[in-house]
Amino acid sequence: MALKIFKTAKKLIFTSREGLRSASDNGGYVAFVEQALADPAVFAQFKQSPVYQQILEHTSETQARQYLEIIAAQTPQFQTLWDKFGINDLVGGANVLRFSEYCRLSPSTLRYVKVASDLVHLFGDSLRGAHVAEIGVGYGGQRLVLDQLFPFKSYDMFDLPAVLGLVSKYLESHLLQSCYQTKTLNSHDGAKAYDLVISNYAFSELPTVVQRAYMEKVLKQSARGYMTMNSGTPDSLYAAERMSLDEIRSIIPNTRVLAENPLSYPGNYLLVWG
Template sequence: MDFQNKAFQTSLTDNIDYPEFCLKASLDYSIFRDFRRNEIYRIALEHDSFEQGLEYLEATKKSSSNVLSKINEFLKNDQIGNPEVFDYDGIGTIAPPTLRYIKILSDLESEFGTLDNVNICEIGVGYGGMCRIINSYFKVKTYTLVDLKPVLMLAQRYLDHYPLNTTLIYKTMNELSKENYDLVISNYAFTEIRREVQDIYLEKVLLSATKGYITYNEINPEDFHSYTKEELIQLIPQIRVNPEVGILHPKDCTLVW
């Protein structure tokens, strides 16, 4: 498949190697069964360390959320894709990125309470792990996954292994129509794209969303001209800036409204 030249990439992961691998993994079972071990994929998504996983776990334990009551359900996330897993006391064998998703779920419950019967949009979906974690805990009404087409194909193959009590909707950026979502989520992805693409997501999703949770970083090339935290607060004044754990860069944080 002929993807965009790197000079025109829309995001840090829109770099030919990552979407091309996602396409191959979505179509070929011999690749799909171990996709979370692949070096290209690990650089993009499966790079959290044991120590970072421990930070996510400790933050979850300290939160007001009760999500760890469903840990046996969350462990099922790692039955697909053969991720690198570690043993954590009192939890079991689990991949650090899965602990990150659980930590985000605990943040969502602590910030917003129940997500039953809400309409969620996630921008940048990885393999669908966050979607699966949320939907194994809450009974979400609809869950819209937005990403590049090859990434969506891989996420759909992954999520099709699990029965979910929601309606899943897969959309690329240009397939999205403007909607009033109850909650928009983006785990670094929104802050890793070009400003002109961010503008599309702001117009179609973020500015009209009732609630939001964005994991924020500042690692883009200068030519992306991506929105800074301060600029986003100007656009969405109700944003609260919360510290993040397991950070890779000093400016990492979460933006919540």
């Protein structure tokens, strides 16, 4: 029934000119985001849109169960926090599943909780009061999940202008414990030092020239990093026209390559530093 509200967009909308577009800047995605911004009925169900689910909100139930196992082993303290993490399923028509008596969440929210679990495991309490940047933020789900755990000092969210409109609409539907700011790469002067940069399936999907700009303005300015990568090696989904892993490591030498667990696509890996 909900699907009736999703009208096929009449035209494709690209944010950047050819050569500067990420894999997700494919015309249909931004056109849909603009529909969700213009029509409250579409916003109320945006997570159910097939066009949107090509880019985000496509985590499977099987993957979700694998995330749950890792979260339980890595951060058992999260077992009392399912209600809090459920905040990310209140708006946008999330596909909520029942995993146990206490854990009723969407698979995509569980993916964001797994990233939060990794951050606690890797960096622990050093993230309290941190200055954080996230590149390629979707609708802000990772931000909302992290807000249940860390009182960050600042959280700069980098994405395309229309997508940042959706982020503001989504996050302003809630009451956050700390704060956020939305930014485009061009609007940022690169002077700020960060304690952590996060970028999952996002920095790695940008063309090389845009990656190098983010590298200069954000990645190099961050003491720690956590990025899920689907480019950079010959085995990657995006094997061409992206910075190579060797080039990234020549600029940020203390990076570690970790397995993406569970592997969401062959050739993916985590890049972590700090």
